[in-house]
Amino acid sequence: MLREKAWLSIKNKRGCAIMKKTIFLQDENAVWLKGNIHSHTVFSDGSWTPEQMKDQYKKHGYDFLAVTDHDTYTDTRSLTDDTFTMIQGFELWGNASNDKDIHVNFLWADEVEGIAPGQKMTLPERTGKVSLGLCYELREKGCYVMLNHPHWSLLTSPEIENENPYHAVEIMNYATEWLENMGDGSVFWTEMLLRGCRLWNGGSDDNHNGHCPIDGDVDSMYCDSFGGFTVVKAADRSPQAIIEAMKAGSFYTSTGPSIYDFYVEDGYVHVKCSPCIRIYINGETRQYQRKMGRHVTEFVTKLKGTEKLIRAECMDAAGRSAYSNPIFLD
Ligand SMILES: [Zn+2]
Ligand SMILES: [Zn+2]
Incomplete structure (x- = not known):
């Protein structure tokens, strides 16, 4: 299991065994892979x-x-090649338990029992109960399940149960952030973490390209691609390894900066990133520690010892952020 591999027993300078805890896969052959999951x-x-x-x-x-068409499984497996991997999936348009609209991403590597290429995933009834039932069922069958763009859906965090079928909350939905100023789910996610929910974050474009058709300017200001992404540290480039890394939390979400490492060792938390101007370490309390500067690429700070979880956010001079997943310490 990846999560077990993330615990390393290593020796310090005096030869004593110390524990390193991280969310990133600890495997010298692991690869960093940048993707759009929506x-x-x-x-x-x-x-x-x-x-x-x-x-x-x-x-x-x-x-x-990942191509995640609305309520439709578009089979893209044949497009995978040696340097590019297609993840399978679809986006469900369902209901939350309060019957507000929810959108949920289901991602998988190759096949899921009961889902055929081209299949429409129409719910028999549009109720929260039926939607949640499908979420639990597909998670059970091996899908990675992400609650999409909660802010755009006008959901507030108390409307999602503590016990829920999600692996992750999409905290950066670039299309709705760029075009509508409604794609930032980071506060929603933080509130769920404060309630004790163990959810990963998620970042994607959710691009539709209506404003940048392929015969137009794909780099226009109105393009909803190439702005929010997920970087996984996976055992290899296979869809199976990418899904496994996501389930284990071995990834970060970003709109620009890179996180190269994030771990706890010997009572200290360590972050390494691309040049940023602010690095924050947060947990289940208010802002815990910060480092600021014109060219900050590393931050090491002592833990209090009582933290239940910590996470890192690295912000660059352009106002873009990279968000680690939490390391749970309790
Ligand atoms: Zn959606
Ligand atoms: Zn979408």
């Missing part, structure tokens, strides 16, 4: 075909992509 093609309300989507993301330096 996107729409012509098979729902998007403007690009899956092939055009893959070409564009490959061209922009991505390693993997």
Whole structure:
């Protein structure tokens, strides 16, 4: 199991065994892979075909992509090649337990029992109970389940039960953030963590490309691609390894900066990142520690020893952020 591998017993300078705890996979052959885990093609309300989507993301330096058409499974397995991996999935338009709209992403590596290529995932009834039932069922069958864009859905965190079927909350939905100023779910996620819910974060484009058709300017100001992403540290490039890394939390969400390492060792927390101007370490209390500067790439600070969880957020001079997943310490 990845989570067990993340615990390392190592020796300090005096030869004593000390424990390093991290969310990132500890494997010298592991690879960092940049991906978009939420996107729409012509098979729902998007403007690009899956092939055009893959070409564009490959061209922009991505390693993997999930096509998640609304209520429809678009099979993209044949587009995977040696340097680019397609993750399978769809986005459910369902209801929360209060019957407000919720959108949920289901991601998987290859096959899920009961879901056929091209299948429409129409719910028999649009109620919270039926939607949640499907979420639990597909999680049980091996899907990675993410609650999408809570702020855009006008959900507040108390409307989601402590016990829920989600692996993650999408905290950066670039399309709705860029085009509508409604895609930041980081406060929602933080509130759920404060309540004791063990949820990973998530970042994606949720691109539809309606404002940047493939025969237009894909880098226009109105393009909803290439702004919010997930970087996994996985055993290899296979869809199975990427999904396994996501389930274990071995990834970070970003709109720009990179996080190279984040771990706790010998009572200290360590963060390494691309050049930033602010690094924050937060937990279940208010802001715990910070480091500021014009070119900050590392922060090491002592833990109080009572923290239940810690997470890092690294912000660059352009106002973009990278969010680690939490390390749970209790
Ligand atoms: Zn959605
Ligand atoms: Zn979407």
